[in-house]
Amino acid sequence: MTTGIAIHPTRLADGRELIYFDDADTALGPERRVDTRDLDARPATATMRLDVLTGDWVSIAAARQNRVVNPSAALDPLAPQSDDNPSEIPDIYDVAVFENRSPSFGPALADAATGHDGEPIDAPQGLADLARLDLDRTRTSVGRCEVVCFSPEHEGSFGTQTPSRARTVIEAWAHRTAALSALPGVEQVFPFENRGAAIGVTLPHPHGQIYAYPYVTPRTQRLLASLDQLGDDLFDRILERERDSERMLLAGEHWTAFVPFAARWPLEVHLVPHRHVPDFAATTEAERDELARLYLRLLRGIDAIYGDPTPYIAAWHQAPVNVGRAGARLHLQLTSPRRGADKLKYTAGSEAAMGAWIGDIRPEAAAETIRAAIPASV
Known part of the structure; x- marks a missing residue:
């Protein structure tokens, strides 16, 4: 890659995808520690319900209730792992992208017959299927939700990063947009950053998210x-x-x-x-x-x-x-x-x-x- 930004894909202990993106001027080596945690099984893929009055699909993702809220720096789930902090990222990094453990969409994809829990997948059958109005319609919330960590530091935002790091995050957005757009059933890919308690942010760690929706958003x-x-x-x-x-x-x-x-x-x-x-x-x-x-x-x-x-x-x-x-x-x-x-x-x-x-x-x-x-x- 002519930018000099190196990409290192790997997997977390429960099979979720993790990708390291190294700055063009990184001080890090190419090797990364393996995630050796003993993790619980991922929650079942959520279910979407159709609001027949508006035509909007609402994903009922109850597993998100268990998210970490305002952790201390010592227990930051987006910091590199340490002996005292079994966080989501096993090693030091510049930028890291990984699948959300409790996503609003996914991990099941539209081409799957069953989820990782063995339950049947009732995936959307294209945009025409999603546009049809009727009472009590449901579909499996297939797709993908990813977390994009801008830095290993506990606090900050995109705007507190260096120009080199900002460029690495943009490269990650482009890489993930291409990869997520190619997944079965994904209709739109949305990178975003929520910043500040007034927005409802519960993790001060500098990060954003990417949602890969199974529909075109309203x-x-x-x-x-x-x-x-x-x-x-x-x-x-x-x-x-x-x-x-x-x-x-x-x-x-x-x-x-x-x-x-x-x-x-x-x-x-x-x-x-x-x-x-x-x-x-x-x-x-x-x-x-x-x-x-x-x-x-x-x-x-x-x-x-x-x-x-x-x-x-x-x-x-x-x-x-x-x-x-x-x-x-x-x-x-x-x-x-x-x-x-x-x-x-x-x-x-x-x-x-x-x-x-x-x-x-x-x-x-x-x-x-x-x-x-x-x-x-x-």
Whole structure:
């Protein structure tokens, strides 16, 4: 690989996939310790239920109730294993990606007749099957959920990493997007980072996740409907307008960041590639290199607004695997509920119940605030 980023796949003690991604300037050797833990069997794959009133599929993943909440540094499940900490990752690492032990989707895949527990799999039979409305419909929540550890450190986020480490994480996103998109029954792949207690984060360790869904998500379905009505050049037209607007934040040769025209959140930024690429797997090395620098500048600017870490959701929207790839473009939607130094926006009645959003801050004013906080370089 011309980036110099080395990839080392292996398995955890219960058979889950673990992949180490070494920085181009890593100080680590290629060998990794084997996971020798005696682990319980993985929970059965969850079941999706259809909300017949909306057409949305809801995965009922009760095993997630057993997740670790705010562990001490000594018992961090994402830190490298030690004699006193039987964590998920057996050895020291730069970036590590592994299958979630209690996932919302998977570990069963659509081509399996039974799960690892021997129970039958009632997998979705394609998008037409999922679109059919009827009462009491269920399907097995096939797919995959992975954890992406940005660093072995106990605390931090993507924005606290070095440019080299940021580039390694981006390489991991591209690698996993390609691999997960090829799995049977996967219809969309979604890398994201939740940051901060106000978002509901229960692990301060710098990490993100990747969901490989067995359906096209509701948000993306609405995007596809817009593309059907307005054309596959929609993102080009948006970029043309935003680059000349008061909401423009920063731009490079390959990427532009801006506050969107109809921002829902007090802090909301979109980061969009200049050419059409459906997902991370389709980006070039030059695009990934520039993204590592620009994304760090953006995140550090968001943190600098109030002088302390800002809670956010960093959602990397990618085109579905099998539909809409000519128009649905890879892009970041970064959102934060922070509307002041000590104020948060809550999605209460109108937003949560009706999906009817009310903005607290004019997007142009938010852009001016963010622009002033973005550092000149990283």
